[in-house]
Amino acid sequence: MLLMDSAYDLFIEKGFHKTTIAMISxxxxxxxxxxxxxxxxxxxxxxxxxxxKSAQILQAAMDxxxxxxxxxxxxxxxxxxxxxxxxxxxxxxxxxxxxxKSMGMVLISESDNDGVESxxxxxxxxxxxxxxxxxxxxxxxxxxxxxxxxxxxxxxxYSPIVSGVPFTMDEYKPFLYHAIKLLTDDQVISE
Amino acid sequence: MLLMDSAYDLFIEKGFHKTTIAMISxxxxxxxxxxxxxxxxxxxxxxxxxxxKSAQILQAAMDxxxxxxxxxxxxxxxxxxxxxxxxxxxxxxxxxxxxxKSMGMVLISESDNDGVESxxxxxxxxxxxxxxxxxxxxxxxxxxxxxxxxxxxxxxxYSPIVSGVPFTMDEYKPFLYHAIKLLTDDQVISE
Amino acid sequence: MLLMDSAYDLFIEKGFHKTTIAMISxxxxxxxxxxxxxxxxxxxxxxxxxxxKSAQILQAAMDxxxxxxxxxxxxxxxxxxxxxxxxxxxxxxxxxxxxxKSMGMVLISESDNDGVESxxxxxxxxxxxxxxxxxxxxxxxxxxxxxxxxxxxxxxxYSPIVSGVPFTMDEYKPFLYHAIKLLTDDQVISE
Amino acid sequence: MLLMDSAYDLFIEKGFHKTTIAMISxxxxxxxxxxxxxxxxxxxxxxxxxxxKSAQILQAAMDxxxxxxxxxxxxxxxxxxxxxxxxxxxxxxxxxxxxxKSMGMVLISESDNDGVESxxxxxxxxxxxxxxxxxxxxxxxxxxxxxxxxxxxxxxxYSPIVSGVPFTMDEYKPFLYHAIKLLTDDQVISE
DNA sequence: TATGAATGAGGCTTCATTCAT
DNA sequence: TATGAATGAAGCCTCATTCAT
Numbered sequence: 001m002l003l004m005d006s007a008y009d010l011f012i013e014k015g016f017h018k019t020t021i022a023m024i025s026x027x028x029x030x031x032x033x034x035x036x037x038x039x040x041x042x043x044x045x046x047x048x049x050x051x052x053k054s055a056q057i058l059q060a061a062m063d064x065x066x067x068x069x070x071x072x073x074x075x076x077x078x079x080x081x082x083x084x085x086x087x088x089x090x091x092x093x094x095x096x097x098x099x100x101k102s103m104g105m106v107l108i109s110e111s112d113n114d115g116v117e118s119x120x121x122x123x124x125x126x127x128x129x130x131x132x133x134x135x136x137x138x139x140x141x142x143x144x145x146x147x148x149x150x151x152x153x154x155x156x157x158y159s160p161i162v163s164g165v166p167f168t169m170d171e172y173k174p175f176l177y178h179a180i181k182l183l184t185d186d187q188v189i190s191e
Numbered sequence: 192m193l194l195m196d197s198a199y200d201l202f203i204e205k206g207f208h209k210t211t212i213a214m215i216s217x218x219x220x221x222x223x224x225x226x227x228x229x230x231x232x233x234x235x236x237x238x239x240x241x242x243x244k245s246a247q248i249l250q251a252a253m254d255x256x257x258x259x260x261x262x263x264x265x266x267x268x269x270x271x272x273x274x275x276x277x278x279x280x281x282x283x284x285x286x287x288x289x290x291x292k293s294m295g296m297v298l299i300s301e302s303d304n305d306g307v308e309s310x311x312x313x314x315x316x317x318x319x320x321x322x323x324x325x326x327x328x329x330x331x332x333x334x335x336x337x338x339x340x341x342x343x344x345x346x347x348x349y350s351p352i353v354s355g356v357p358f359t360m361d362e363y364k365p366f367l368y369h370a371i372k373l374l375t376d377d378q379v380i381s382e
Numbered sequence: 383m384l385l386m387d388s389a390y391d392l393f394i395e396k397g398f399h400k401t402t403i404a405m406i407s408x409x410x411x412x413x414x415x416x417x418x419x420x421x422x423x424x425x426x427x428x429x430x431x432x433x434x435k436s437a438q439i440l441q442a443a444m445d446x447x448x449x450x451x452x453x454x455x456x457x458x459x460x461x462x463x464x465x466x467x468x469x470x471x472x473x474x475x476x477x478x479x480x481x482x483k484s485m486g487m488v489l490i491s492e493s494d495n496d497g498v499e500s501x502x503x504x505x506x507x508x509x510x511x512x513x514x515x516x517x518x519x520x521x522x523x524x525x526x527x528x529x530x531x532x533x534x535x536x537x538x539x540y541s542p543i544v545s546g547v548p549f550t551m552d553e554y555k556p557f558l559y560h561a562i563k564l565l566t567d568d569q570v571i572s573e
Numbered sequence: 574m575l576l577m578d579s580a581y582d583l584f585i586e587k588g589f590h591k592t593t594i595a596m597i598s599x600x601x602x603x604x605x606x607x608x609x610x611x612x613x614x615x616x617x618x619x620x621x622x623x624x625x626k627s628a629q630i631l632q633a634a635m636d637x638x639x640x641x642x643x644x645x646x647x648x649x650x651x652x653x654x655x656x657x658x659x660x661x662x663x664x665x666x667x668x669x670x671x672x673x674k675s676m677g678m679v680l681i682s683e684s685d686n687d688g689v690e691s692x693x694x695x696x697x698x699x700x701x702x703x704x705x706x707x708x709x710x711x712x713x714x715x716x717x718x719x720x721x722x723x724x725x726x727x728x729x730x731y732s733p734i735v736s737g738v739p740f741t742m743d744e745y746k747p748f749l750y751h752a753i754k755l756l757t758d759d760q761v762i763s764e
Numbered sequence: 765t766a767t768g769a770a771t772g773a774g775g776c777t778t779c780a781t782t783c784a785t
Numbered sequence: 786t787a788t789g790a791a792t793g794a795a796g797c798c799t800c801a802t803t804c805a806t
Binding site for chain 6: 773
């Protein structure tokens with residue numbers, strides 16, 4: 001979608017707030033009014049972009065996992081997927097910046113348009129649940145475990161990936177994956 | 192500070208973006224121009240407020256910890272402090288919403304002694320380091336551990352506290368504290 | 383005419399200014415471009431509607447008058463017609479609101495006979511002149527009298543009919559008709 | 574008031590709809606934003622202008638009446654005032670056009686901002702009531718009489734004054750005043 | 765210090781109108 | 786005839802910021 005690509009470019013380049021609808025339309029080579037034929041406002045494109053990009057990443061991570069059909073343990077699958085996403089976002093720092101900032105805003109936003117955020121979370125949750133099923137594993141507190149892992153990874157990796165502080169992602173990865181192992185081992189009941 | 196209090200009220204009530212400088216000044220009972228005598232712009236007040244409020248919370252949490260001088264373990268101290276802060280933010284959801292993005296950031300407290308202005312750099316990391324010292328404990332990867340705990344708590348508690356989803360804070364606390372225990376036990380080397 | 387009906391509905395419902403050409407076309411089940419095949423702009427449809435509706439009312443009032451062929455006096459005919467129109471507009475307040483500014487204007491009715499298009503110029507003045515002829519009555523200042531009566535009725539009845547202030551139409555009618563009687567009696571010379 | 578004068582000039586020159594707020598501000602030698610310091614929107618200035626101008630005319634008419642303190646009858650006073658206003662509006666056709674059109678619009682307007690119109694009417698009504706008191710006269714249906722006279726004069730004089738059709742004001746005046754005499758004589762009970 | 769009227773850049777949004785199909 | 790995506794002029798309105806007092 002022409003307008004979404006245009007908006008994405010500008011959001012990445014100038015940030016959400018400094019991007020105007022006039023700029024988005026012009027950059028897309030379209031008239032200002034055309035924007036309103038497809039989106040209600042700037043928030044609307046942003047949400048669409050987040051949904052789109054998130055789905056893309058997730059899909060790629062899953063495709064990658066499919067390649068190795070061999071009997072991996074739940075932890076191995078989880079880490080492989082996490083690793084894929086982290087590497088992807090490291091290659092696309094600006095995308096991570098954008099998605100993270102926006103997700104933060106959605107959460108904070110006054111109006112109840114967290115439909116985006118929850119949809120996004122739900123997708124990831126669903127995927128991890130799939131991993132559990134494939135590995136024939138059950139967890140003590142599945143919902144809380146998944147929620148905790150997602151938030152943990154997302155929040156701890158942001159700064160290392162985006163700005164390399166207080167450590168680089170390479171420095172931090174072993175610690176993080178070890179932490180995930182501790183939490184996973186504690187949770188697994190049947191295999 | 193009159194203007195900071197006024198701004199805080201309005202940021203909490205209407206959100207940052209929907210609050211105008213005119214509103215802040217008026218609500219403070221001051222003229223619009225007066226605002227610019229004390230702050231450069233809206234971001235400026237916001238930052239000052241975050242610094243102030245964060246320092247207050249941290250100070251209160253530490254004061255609370257001082258009450259119990261008895262020999263608590265590092266984990267017990269850490270949880271007690273965490274618990275205090277979580278409870279405080281639960282009572283002040285709007286404050287949490289407001290400062291959330293900036294938690295973990297450097298906190299600066301200002302105190303005027305005898306006309307001398309001294310600045311204390313004091314952040315959560317520093318505080319936790321103090322806890323370690325008091326408990327005479329050493330960790331394998333101190334810096335990473337502290338970073339991980341702060342991000343973990345901040346990111347996982349946000350949604351439960353602010354909107355009670357996907358679980359209430361009361362439901363989630365046992366899981367979270369157990370996770371912290373796992374990570375702590377794995378890290379502690381000498382006591 | 384599909385578009386005129388659609389426009390009429392919307393003008394009545396939302397008012398002229400708040401109705402857009404897009405709405406008119408859509409409500410008519412037609413494409414936006416089709417509108418321009420039949421009308422130049424919004425004013426154009428509005429004028430056509432006014433002409434159509436006015437002609438309808440007048441025609442209905444005259445048909446009603448035809449029913450009673452008995453020898454009515456000029457005043458009786460005039461009042462009967464006035465009364466019919468007032469009642470009609472009371473039943474169709476929104477229509478009155480809409481065409482009010484244009485009442486007293488020239489009305490054009492269009493009829494197609496054998497492919498021949500003939501235009502009848504037919505306005506209220508003409509109709510009243512017809513009444514005079516039928517009643518075999520002459521007035522001192524015919525043109526001024528007719529003009530005055532039309533403006534008087536139109537302007538005084540607007541508010542009572544549309545909003546019932548400063549009195550309801552039922553309260554006001556006796557006064558108005560009495561006033562018309564005074565003016566008529568003063569004018570009639572030969573009967 | 575600078576902005577009101579500016580708006581008045583432009584409303585008269587280009588009409589209400591074709592006048593923009595930017596034009597009003599610029600013509601007044603002020604910034605665009607300044608307009609909003611004093612008026613909510615275009616309707617707001619228009620209403621203020623109508624109130625102002627109407628009050629001015631009425632005041633002038635009353636001042637004129639004061640000159641002749643001699644014992645005039647109610648009809649004589651009423652006509653003198655009417656005559657003064659008609660002459661004034663004839664000298665200021667554009668003003669009459671503007672006030673009349675606007676009043677028409679206010680009446681037709683969807684929202685209930687007929688506060689203007691009614692205030693205007695009430696003022697005139699009040700004045701005529703004063704005339705009655707001064708002349709020590711009572712009428713059978715005072716309220717209806719006043720309402721009818723105001724509407725009659727306003728609606729019948731518009732076209733003659735503004736465009737001289739279907740007759741000039743000079744041609745029409747005798748007829749109109751005679752009609753007013755008929756209605757007045759019929760109403761007066763005690764003198 | 766304190767004020768608040770004035771500013772005008774800047775963004776948003778609507779909608780009549782065109783035109784290729 | 787009929788369409789409807791695309792256009793962009795046109796207007797609206799807000800609000801951070803300045804400045805004379």
